[in-house]
Amino acid sequence: MSAAAEPTPGPRPARPPALLGVPLGVGFLLPALALVTLFLLVPFAWIVAVSFTNQSLLGGQAQFVGLANYARMFDQATWLPGGMGYSLVITGVFVLGSLAGQVGLGLLLALLFFRRRGVWREVVFTLVTLCWILPDVPIAFGWLSFLDRDFGLLNAVLGALHLGRPDWTLDHPLTAIILFNIWRGTAFSMLLFSAALEGIPPSYLEVASVSGARFTQQLRDIILPSIQAQLLSALVLITIWTFNTFGPFLITGGGPLNKTDIVAIHTYRVAFKFGDWGLGTSIAMVVMLLNLVLTGAYLLASRRGARDARA
Amino acid sequence: MRGRDVAARLGFVFVTAVLAALFALPTLWLLTAPFNARATLETAWPQPPTLSNFRQVLANHDAVTGLLNSALQATGSMLLTTAVAALAAYALSRARIPGARVFTALLLMFSSVIGGTVAMVPIYNIILKMGLIDTQLGVILVMSGGLLPTAIFLLLDFVNGLPRSYEESAAVCGARPWQYLPQVIVPLIRPGLMVVGVWAFVGVWGSFLTPYILLRSNRNLPASVQAYQFYNDNGQPVLTLVSAYSFLYVLPVLLLYLWVNWKYGFRFFGGIKG
Numbered sequence: 131m132s133a134a135a136e137p138t139p140g141p142r143p144a145r146p147p148a149l150l151g152v153p154l155g156v157g158f159l160l161p162a163l164a165l166v167t168l169f170l171l172v173p174f175a176w177i178v179a180v181s182f183t184n185q186s187l188l189g190g191q192a193q194f195v196g197l198a199n200y201a202r203m204f205d206q207a208t209w210l211p212g213g214m215g216y217s218l219v220i221t222g223v224f225v226l227g228s229l230a231g232q233v234g235l236g237l238l239l240a241l242l243f244f245r246r247r248g249v250w251r252e253v254v255f256t257l258v259t260l261c262w263i264l265p266d267v268p269i270a271f272g273w274l275s276f277l278d279r280d281f282g283l284l285n286a287v288l289g290a291l292h293l294g295r296p297d298w299t300l301d302h303p304l305t306a307i308i309l310f311n312i313w314r315g316t317a318f319s320m321l322l323f324s325a326a327l328e329g330i331p332p333s334y335l336e337v338a339s340v341s342g343a344r345f346t347q348q349l350r351d352i353i354l355p356s357i358q359a360q361l362l363s364a365l366v367l368i369t370i371w372t373f374n375t376f377g378p379f380l381i382t383g384g385g386p387l388n389k390t391d392i393v394a395i396h397t398y399r400v401a402f403k404f405g406d407w408g409l410g411t412s413i414a415m416v417v418m419l420l421n422l423v424l425t426g427a428y429l430l431a432s433r434r435g436a437r438d439a440r441a
Numbered sequence: 442m443r444g445r446d447v448a449a450r451l452g453f454v455f456v457t458a459v460l461a462a463l464f465a466l467p468t469l470w471l472l473t474a475p476f477n478a479r480a481t482l483e484t485a486w487p488q489p490p491t492l493s494n495f496r497q498v499l500a501n502h503d504a505v506t507g508l509l510n511s512a513l514q515a516t517g518s519m520l521l522t523t524a525v526a527a528l529a530a531y532a533l534s535r536a537r538i539p540g541a542r543v544f545t546a547l548l549l550m551f552s553s554v555i556g557g558t559v560a561m562v563p564i565y566n567i568i569l570k571m572g573l574i575d576t577q578l579g580v581i582l583v584m585s586g587g588l589l590p591t592a593i594f595l596l597l598d599f600v601n602g603l604p605r606s607y608e609e610s611a612a613v614c615g616a617r618p619w620q621y622l623p624q625v626i627v628p629l630i631r632p633g634l635m636v637v638g639v640w641a642f643v644g645v646w647g648s649f650l651t652p653y654i655l656l657r658s659n660r661n662l663p664a665s666v667q668a669y670q671f672y673n674d675n676g677q678p679v680l681t682l683v684s685a686y687s688f689l690y691v692l693p694v695l696l697l698y699l700w701v702n703w704k705y706g707f708r709f710f711g712g713i714k715g
Contacts, residue, residue, distance in 0.1 A: 149608050150618055155536025158622075162529035162589055166548060169586025173563035174555055180563070235460070242457055254461050256702065261464050264694055265647030267665045268471060268687030271678070274482070275470040281483035283466050313467060370553050376650050394558040401562045402654065410562050421554045 181412035187405030199412035211388035214413060217396040221373065224308055224392050228372045231312030233364055236319025241353075244327050255320070262317035270380035273310055274299075277381075299382055303390045307378035314377065319364045326357040366428040370421055393417050471691065474684035481680060494685035503659050504686055507667030510577065511690070514663055515646040517581040518588065522641045523634055525585065526592035531622045533593070534600040535608075545593060552590040560587075561654050568655055575657040583655065584645045592637045599633030600626065632705065639701055643694055664690045 150158070181199055185192035208215035239258065243251045261269075276283050279297040289295050298306040330353065338348045354361070376394045384395040391399070393413065401410025474480035475494055477487035498504050533541045564583055565574075573579030607629065608621045616624065627634070649665040656662050659670075668690065671682040 149605060149621065150532060150536035152536055152538060154618055155532040155538050158528040158532035158536070159538070161525045162593060165525060165582065165586040166589055168567060169564060169583055170548070170551055170555060170560075170590070172567060173560045174551065176563035176566065177555075177560075239460065242453065242460075250457070254457060254464075256699075257461055257464050260695070260698065261468070263643060263647075263698060264468075264691055265665060266649050267647075267668050268691045269468075271668070271683055271687050272468050272471045275474070275484065275680075276467040278482040281481055283469060283484045286484075287466070313464065316464075367553075374558070376558055380649070397558045398561075398650075401558075402565075407562055407566075414558075414560075414562065418554055425550070425554070 177411045177414050177418070180407055181415045183408050185407040185411075187402070187407060192408070195408065199408045200416075202409055203412055203416065212391065214396065214416075216388065217391045217393050220304060220390065221392045223304060224311070224378075225369055225372045227308035228311040228315065229365065229368055231308065232315045232319050232368050233361070235312065235316045236364070237323050239316070239320045240323035240327055241349075243324065258320055259317045261313055262315065266377050266380055269314070270377070273381055277306055300386060303382045303386060307381060307390050307392075310378060310381060311372060311375065315368060315371065319368070322360050322364055323357060326360040327353070330356045362428055362431065366425055369424055369428075373417065373421060373424075471684060471687055474680060475688040477684075478681065480684055494681045495689070498682055498685045498689065501682075503662075503670060504664075504667055504682075506660055507662055507664040508689060510661060510667075511646055511663040511665065512693075513577055514580050514584070514648075514652070515642045517577065518584040518645040519638050519642040521581060521585045522588045522592050523638045526589055526596050526637060527627065527630070527634065528622070529589075529593045530596035530600050531626055533597055535605075535621075545590070545597070548590040549594050552587065558650065561650060564651075565654055574655060575661055577661060579655050580652050580663075583651055584648060585641075588641050588644060592641065595637050595640075596630065596633050599630040603629055635701075635705070639697060643697065646694055 180192070182194055182196060183192040184195050184198075203214040205213075207213050209219075210216060239254070243254070275281070277298040279285060279295065279300070282298075284298070285295040296302055334352050334356075335348060338352055343351070374394055375392075376398070378390055378392060379395050379398070382390040384391045384399060397410055397413050397417070400406050400413060470482070470484045473484055473487055476490040476492070477485070478491045478493050480487075480494070532538065533545060568574055568579045568583065571579070573582070603626065607625050608616075611621060611625045612618075647665065648663075652663050653666050656666070659667075664686070668683060668686055671679045671686060673679055
């Protein structure tokens with residue numbers, strides 16, 4: 131991001147005097163600093179500290195327990211339903227499924243409406259965007275009806291096509307919340323990719339068409355390389371959002387039999403239902419570290435990609 | 442060649458229509474059930490359409506309070522976030538505070554990593570220590586704290602885009618530095634303030650987890666949590682009331698979105714989510 135501010139050669143012009151003195155500037159920053167410190171930085175420090183204690187919701191004297199919480203998180207039962215390891219595996223499937231669906235569908239929609247204007251584009255884009263911005267709770271009720279085994283619209287359609295009438299929330303709960311999350315988040319990649327596609331110079335694609343390149347070749351050699359940066363941002367942001375989303379709780383509540391116990395729901399259950407804050411915060415620590423590692427890896431990849439593109 | 446064009450056109454219409462249907466189908470029930478006095482989980486045209494579900498919901502005291510609480514929390518957080526972010530963005534853009542740029546970038550990364558359930562454990566504890574559990578103020582403060590890094594980041598773009606000559610001419614006319622922001626800058630960045638304001642309002646209006654954890658009593662709960670009181674003794678939702686309530690709860694966001702889309706065009710501002 132800061133790479134744009136490259137130093138210009140030659141003598142630098144004298145910097146104009148600051149419009150706002152430092153004391154007044156700091157004064158303007160104080161309310162933001164107070165809120166951010168209280169509700170972002172202190173919680174962060176608190177998570178780190180409490181993850182090494184046996185603090186509980188009921189209060190009482192917390193004791194330093196070292197890495198015991200982390201050991202408890204990955205105890206023998208961890209890969210069984212309800213354990214942290216099990217939850218991580220489920221979350222991995224949930225994130226990968228959502229990523230594939232959101233990026234794939236978003237790219238498909240952006241490509242279908244590439245260089246098209248008109249009412250139909252407005253209708254489809256508005257529809258997809260509304261699925262993204264409308265509040266969780268009413269959307270969840272809509273989906274409970276949609277997925278219902280006997281009366282749901284999904285099974286009505288599948289039944290009409292002779293594709294069976296599965297009980298989605300009971301027999302395929304993980305598939306159900308992945309579908310829900312894809313449906314919910316596709317708008318973001320669709321909007322991001324259509325903005326990026328607009329930036330491709332028309333002459334590139336015209337030259338490719340004239341020289342007889344098929345669509346798949348154009349996609350591989352021109353379109354995908356041109357939107358590489360946006361693809362990477364979509365991957366990073368969707369991964370972090372999907373990791374932290376609590377929305378599926380409203381559809382399956384983490385069940386049945388912990389089959390949809392993604393880490394956000396797992397953390398909620400341990401911390402607020404069982405009142406085990408020591409274990410809850412150490413889970414939170416692991417999730418934060420995973421998020422940081424993923425973000426770091428993607429950012430490194432994007433910097434390497436940018437360097438290769440320049441070379 | 443013409444035949445191929447027609448086929449391509451038909452293929453496009455078919456594929457986009459199927460995709461549009463996939464996105465529309467899960468919301469149809471929210472449009473039909475509220476007007477059906479005998480609503481089930483089935484998506485069916487109401488015969489005959491009626492407003493009786495809405496009458497019942499609006500006669501429920503807690504339900505109406507829930508909608509008012511949502512409005513209060515969303516408006517409060519919107520005003521607080523926009524005002525505090527405007528002050529901060531202006532200071533970051535115009536005063537030379539060492540390390541300010543790195544600090545903003547770090548906060549932005551932090552706020553996306555410490556999202557959701559992870560932060561709720563310590564935040565519950567902080568709000569408890571401040572004596573603000575089960576208060577609207579507690580929810581407003583927590584939501585604003587979470588929204589601020591992104592709000593500052595979005596507004597910074599708008600302030601940085603303004604030439605310094607506006608303030609310099611104001612100075613020539615005798616304005617003091619603390620007058621620049623309210624009298625010169627705010628009118629100029631109004632579109633940015635609108636974007637941030639609408640974004641904050643919609644975010645808080647739809648929030649479930651924060652109020653669910655920080656609030657206790659019926660008179661404080663917002664609509665997102667109150668929607669779960671329409672359950673009968675068997676733990677089954679009363680679908681006529683749930684759907685009508687959902688409809689009323691969705692309406693403000695829907696209208697706000699359509700208005701913003703019509704007025705400004707809903708798209709990406711500066712390449713980041715708007």
